[in-house]
Amino acid sequence: MSDLAFQDCYPDDYSHCYGCGRLNVQGHQIKSFWDGDEGVCRILPRSCYSGGMKDILYGGLIASLMDCHGAGTAAAAKARELGIEVKPGALPRFVTASLKVDYRSPTPVGKEVELRAKVIDIEGRKVRVSVTLATDGTVRAQGELLMIQLKEE
Amino acid sequence: MSDLAFQDCYPDDYSHCYGCGRLNVQGHQIKSFWDGDEGVCRILPRSCYSGGMKDILYGGLIASLMDCHGAGTAAAAKARELGIEVKPGALPRFVTASLKVDYRSPTPVGKEVELRAKVIDIEGRKVRVSVTLATDGTVRAQGELLMIQLKEE
Numbered sequence: 046m047s048d049l050a051f052q053d054c055y056p057d058d059y060s061h062c063y064g065c066g067r068l069n070v071q072g073h074q075i076k077s078f079w080d081g082d083e084g085v086c087r088i089l090p091r092s093c094y095s096g097g098m099k100d101i102l103y104g105g106l107i108a109s110l111m112d113c114h115g116a117g118t119a120a121a122a123k124a125r126e127l128g129i130e131v132k133p134g135a136l137p138r139f140v141t142a143s144l145k146v147d148y149r150s151p152t153p154v155g156k157e158v159e160l161r162a163k164v165i166d167i168e169g170r171k172v173r174v175s176v177t178l179a180t181d182g183t184v185r186a187q188g189e190l191l192m193i194q195l196k197e198e
Numbered sequence: 199m200s201d202l203a204f205q206d207c208y209p210d211d212y213s214h215c216y217g218c219g220r221l222n223v224q225g226h227q228i229k230s231f232w233d234g235d236e237g238v239c240r241i242l243p244r245s246c247y248s249g250g251m252k253d254i255l256y257g258g259l260i261a262s263l264m265d266c267h268g269a270g271t272a273a274a275a276k277a278r279e280l281g282i283e284v285k286p287g288a289l290p291r292f293v294t295a296s297l298k299v300d301y302r303s304p305t306p307v308g309k310e311v312e313l314r315a316k317v318i319d320i321e322g323r324k325v326r327v328s329v330t331l332a333t334d335g336t337v338r339a340q341g342e343l344l345m346i347q348l349k350e351e
Contacts, residue, residue, distance in 0.1 A: 055250065058250075058251060059250035059251060060250065061248045061249070061250060061251060061252045062248065062249050062250045062256060063246060063247050063248060063249075063256040063258065063259065064256060064258045066248075066250065069246065069248065071246040072246065093216060093222065093224040093225065094216045095214045095215065095216060095219075095222065096214070096215050096216075096293075097208065097211075097212035097213065097214060097215045097219065097291055097293070098211060098212060098214060099214045103215060103216040103217065103262075104262075104265050104293075104294045104297070105216065105217050105258070105259075105261060105262025105263075105265045105266065106216065106258075106262070108258060108261040108262065108265065108297060108299075109256075109258025109259070109261065109262060110258075112257050112258045112261065113258065138250055140249075140250070140257075140301070140304075141257045141301050142300070142301055143298070143299065143300045143301065144257070144261060144297075144298070144299045144301075145296070145297070145298045145299075146261075146296065146297045146298075147295070147296045148293070148294050148295055148296065148297075151293075
C-alpha cells in the first residue's frame with residue numbers, strides 16, 4: 046500500500062501536464078489514489094473555473110480532470126496487472142486516444158469535486174476507463190476514456 | 199456581416215466562462231467568427247498548457263477549446279436560423295450535453311491552433327456540432343458535441 050499518488054510516480058519527463066504534472070507549477074497538480082478497485086481524486090477547483098454563469102463549474106475543466114484522472118488510473122491499473130510497485134518513476138505513461146463526457150446536471154462552483162474511475166478492460170497497451178465526477182455524492186458528469194500506453198524508448 | 203466574435207455577443211450573465219467568457223479575466227477568452235458556414239477560432243496557447251511532455255499540448259485544453267468553440271458556433275448557427283443579428287447581448291446561450299474528442303496525433307506546444315466547427319444538424323433547442331483542431335493545416339484532434347439551448351427565463 047502506497048501513500049504516493051499515481052501522479053507522483055510518473056517519470057520526470059512525463060510530469061509536465063497542466064492537469065496532473067507534479068512539475069507543472071502553474072497547473073492543477075491533481076492527485077489520484079486507489080480506493081479498492083476505484084481510482085479516486087478530490088479537488089476544490091478555484092472559482093475562476095466557472096462556465097458561462099459564475100456559479101456553474103466549467104465543462105472544459107470537468108473534461109480535463111476526467112482526462113488526467115483516467116490516465117492516472119489506467120497507468121496504476123496497468124502497473125497492478127504487471128506487478129509493478131507504485132513508486133516514483135515506476136508508473137507507465139498513457140496518452141488519451143478518445144474522451145467522451147456526458148454532462149448530466151450543472152456542477153456547482155465552490156464545492157469539492159470527487160472523481161471516481163473504474164477500469165472497464167485492459168487489452169495489451171489499451172486501457173478503457175469509466176469516470177464519474179460528483180459533488181456532495183451526486184454524480185454530475187460521466188465519462189469514458191480510451192487510453193494507450195506509450196512504448197518504452 | 200459582423201466584426202464581433204460570437205463570444206462578444208453573449209449576455210453579460212453568461213460571459214463568465216473560463217474558456218470563452220469576455221468577463222473572465224483569468225480565462226482564455228477565445229474568439230470565434232464565421233468563415234462561410236464554418237465557425238473558426240485561432241489561439242496560441244501559453245506554454246504552461248503542456249501534456250505529460252513539455253512539447254505536447256494538453257489534451258484537456260484541446261477538449262476545453264472544442265467545447266467553447268462548439269458552443270459559440272451552435273449559438274451563432276441558431277441565431278442565423280432565427281434571423282437574429284449577431285450583436286452584443288443577442289446570442290442565445292447553449293450548454294454542453296455531451297462532448298467526444300478523438301485525439302489523432304500529438305499537438306505541438308508553441309504553435310497557433312485553428313479550430314473549425316460545422317453544424318451537423320439543428321433540431322429545436324438541440325444543435326450537433328463537429329469540430330477539428332489543427333496546427334499548420336494538419337488536423338490533430340476531431341470532436342463532436344451535442345449542445346442544448348438554455349430556455350429564456
